[in-house]
Amino acid sequence: MKKTNKVIALALIIIFLLTFSAVAQNQKFSPEYFRDLADVVNKKPEIEIPDYELFELENGMRFYLARDRSLPIFEIKGYIDAGKINENKKNAGITSLMTELMLLASENYSEQELSLFKEINALSLNLGAGFDRISISGNSLKTESSELISLLAETLIRPKFEGDHFARTVKESQQFYRQRFYNDSALLNMHFFKNLYGEHPYGYNNDYNLILDFLSRVKSEDILDFYQKTIRPEDISIAVSGDFELEEIKKEISNNFSSWKNTETEPAKKYVNVNLELHQKIIIVNKPDATQANMRMGYNFYSSKFPKKIPFMMGNLIFGSGGFTSRLMGNLRNEKGYVYGINAQTNYNDHGGAYFINLSLEPGKALAGMEAVKEEIFKIKNGTEAFKEEELFENINLYNAIFPKAYQHQIDVLDQIVYQKEFNNKSEQYINDIIKQYNGLEVEEVQKIYAEELYPEIIFTVIVGPKEEILPQFKEAGLEVEVIEDSAVN
């Protein structure tokens, strides 16, 4: 009995100590305590490349097929090697209008029939008009995979452009483009990119006046003509992933697409010309009812072939990822309280890119905000606050953690394989090559490359906001500014 009591007493002491220890831990919180818990280094991930089959039709259409039975679903993602780059000054906006119409009706099915077919079978299909490519994405349950393929064929091969849906869609587009003159972010996009890309399809496509002019005279024949020149089977590559039988899906694809004939036109494409007059230029677009200054600062940048993309990307994450620990957020939000969010972005297009910083702030702080951004740029450019090893480590560690999530689903890996192999001539191991590349970077290299590619002396700035509150700051500082008056539709 006595022995039993001792055991119980001992057990109680142990329990008490454990409890006490748990409570005590709470009271011992300190920076060191947390730092010990944060001693986590993520291992370099390796993305599994799915076992896929490349199925090519005689007309050149290519399908990357990979089964995935984890869920009873069917997904497609792909690209048409055509886009806004194929437009000219007289038909700016035609790619978006064409893709919208392609989804609405076909030669065989009216708009009503087609939308009903999609909804009864719970099919999703979208086309996205990009600068260089038109993206395709769609999905269904596995039981409706045949219907999704049929729908894709109707959309790509037999779209109908004439009819009531054409006139209505043009009218709707006109109204939505007119509305952009009342939105500060849309105005910022227009005035920044139409100037930066200038006399080039990328520039025309950001000029809403040009698009409205085109919409006022477009005929369905124009869309059909553009379609016939740009949507060609040999320019289409599609990733297909899901719960399907390989031979059955190949048969479905052949039945639906093999009779589609090639065309012989190859649209011309050209590079963006850099306009030196934009360097250091500041434009204020007057929007008297705005209560903020919506601002973008940047310059022309490299095309998608830029060889230093990965080190530049890591540098840009440190500088302006938009995360709380990035340099720009640290200064303009955490220290100064000027902004809610701020980030630095790169747009790599096939024929010329852009680098820019986005922020919005109280109108009275526009100049201070612009100067604070430049100050942060100079700290890196001059090396007075060069990137630190821990900043690079943090971002590499983050990417090592999130890469597996970004490519958790087979369709996303397959999509990347299609894009890199078909349009960038890269291997199917491209994602793993990127992982290797950023893991092998040294902070000195990232600092050097990033600093070399920062050009504060050529920054072009557009600010949309109330001129009355913004302009005096710039005048007082002796800065020359071009003012564009309120959003008139020409």
Next chain:
Amino acid sequence: MKNNRPNSILNKKIIISISVFILILFLSVSAAAQIELEETEYHSFKLENNMQFMVFPDHSIPLIRYSIYYNVGSIDEMEGETGISHFLEHLMFTGTKNLPEGEIDDLISSVGGHLNAATTYDYTYYYHEVPTAALELAAALEADRMRNLNFNNQEVDREREVIKQERRMRVDNSIFSKGFEEIKAHAFSDTYLEYGIIGWMEDISNISTAELQNHYQRYYSPNNALVVVSGDVEAEAVKKLAQKYYSNFKPAEIERKNFEFPEQKTEKEYTVKLNTNIPYALQLYQIPAADNLDLTAVEIFLDILANNQSSRLKEKLQKREGIILDSGAFVNPLRKNSFALIYFIPSNPDLVEKAQQAFDSELQQIFNQGITEEEFEIVKKQYQKSLIFSQKNIESTASTYAVNKIRFDNPELLQQKIEYINNLTKAEVVKIAEKYFNQNQRTKGYILPEAKGGAQQ
């Protein structure tokens, strides 16, 4: 035109495939099955202080999401303190008595994670997405800031400026958000839905540090919190950490305000004039709390009326008559009575009245003639698909269960909804819609251009 296109010639193969296409189209309508939901594996437990935990294991990638939900949102706020829940959410990142400002972000970033938060009408939540090995870090950081948050006037004032800019960006410079805020304020004046989550600019400017501290002490207690961990984790590990970091926290008595929500008996109308080219028409209706299964029928009704591509409004008012540019509708589910919004965008300001009449007529037509079997089956099929696709991502499943738990302590509400849909008839959908979408309970709101003219129409 058709014959000019080399690829539009209907060969035999295509004719066959079209026949199959049509056959499938009509067969599908009659082949609707019962909606099924594969059971999600999760574990839940509660500490003695009533702090709740849910764990959703999924070991496909070495990442976890550690979320903590507090049962407080904008509906809990007092007059003059609107936006205080969201303000406090910002302060939760500024530092604690044990960690200087910026350290929480730095620590999570250093492990390759990221964190953020969101305030809603009826709950506030914080999450860390971190590698599996940083589970304890996330648990400890949340424990620390649940009890030891720092309130420093200088940081409060700086964050106040950030929030004011957030409001300018999200509300004041967005035509729809600004118009909606004013219309909703009129529709639900003197209730907890009068103001938005971010609060009135005047209140954001005036909320004091002491008021923020009171709000924190009142609602950030273990018995008002739910921790949800999803991803590469086991329930046992979370249990140990729960015991270690939260078990000694004392529960608090949470005194909530009186949630008065008087029944609307006559129709209201409100117009906001803004600098816009296109007009917007908004119809706001009162709906019950989110655990009332009537809301499921309401959602089905709204898809048929305004959301689907084949919906009544899109098919007739947009495609056939061209008097609207678009339409949509949603319910705003809350733990208390809330609202449903149906909107349509008249094609130009001169068509607002005509579009309104046409909308009223479509609504009445559904009440008089009902919905079709086809419309009903479309919604059910889409619902089944969305349930299956939601399984791609454990986080979205976990969040559905968590919200039902924090609001009603009923994580199985989703399953109940599915059973309800499986037994629902189309006549019941219409009957329930009639109950909530009657004119006396409606506020008609319009966002119209300040001045017509120019090259706008």
